[in-house]
Amino acid sequence: MDWWDAAVRDNARWCGAVCATHGQPGATDADAWSVPRRSPAFYPDAVTLRRGVDAAGLLARIDDGPGASVKDSYADLDLARYGYRPLFTAEWIHRPPADPGPGPGPALTPVTSADGLARWAAAHGAGPVFRPALLADPRVTVLARYAPDGSVTGGAVLTRGDRVTGVSNVFGDERLWPALCRAAPPGVPLVGYESGADLAAATRAGFRPTGPLRVWLRP
Structure with a gap:
């Protein structure tokens, strides 16, 4: 089992569960889980589910205004050129x-x-x-x-x-x-x-x- 992928997908399911209680169940495809309106505090508007996701396409799925956040699950996106800044980094664990x-x-x-x-x-x-x-x-x-x-x-x-x-x-x-x-x-x-x-x-x-x-x- 790829533990990295397993941790990413579990976290996306958890984010979806929390957002669903706020009336936003979100949408999932091969690239990402995302919600079209602003997620609750402390929760991202999108979670990438694979490496190499197209950044512009990902941001088009969310409310891409001030306060928007993206969980870059493989730490391979460059969102600085879209006006974002790193909030924190962490390690997936198993x-x-x-x-x-x-x-x-x-x-x-x-x-x-x-x-x-x-x-x-x-x-x-x-x-x-x-x-x-x-x-x-x-x-x-x-x-x-x-x-x-x-x-x-x-x-x-x-x-x-x-x-x-x-x-x-x-x-x-x-x-x-x-x-x-x-x-x-x-x-x-x-x-x-x-x-x-x-x-x-x-x-x-x-x-x-x-x-x-x-x-x-x-x-």
Whole structure:
């Protein structure tokens, strides 16, 4: 399996799931997933699905005005000449099926209610981006770590595909990564992307980088 491609396609499905809860399910073809109107905060207007996508054609699919963003999944586009600037770079990651073993710290628990999702989203920092309709999507599991007083101290999202499970929106301390591996479906590879200290934490939990990505923003 090409882990880079698997991570890219899983992430596009996740972006589509989030945007669908905002009335924008998006469109997918061999080149990209995209939405014609501005995506919710923190989410791209397009995600490339292969190398060598035509930049002009890609931008014609989206609202190509200030605030537009593109996830350049293979870090091979030059959008600077179209008025974009790099927002951040990261690494796609994967973890083969493996027993994560026992670990310290509280377990991650699925979020099952709209109120619980609202508290999770507030702790995450993205607020209204995450809507209750996400909880009805059978592919999506929102996980929370709770303190003894019931407050949310960390969490993540799992997105189940045919051959891999995606990991995204991980927040909290480094113990979240081993806990996340224990909470994921057994025997299924995990994919996602991270950068900086989060990439280092994921690597210590058994994830491996598979290739770079770049997110472009039009100021």
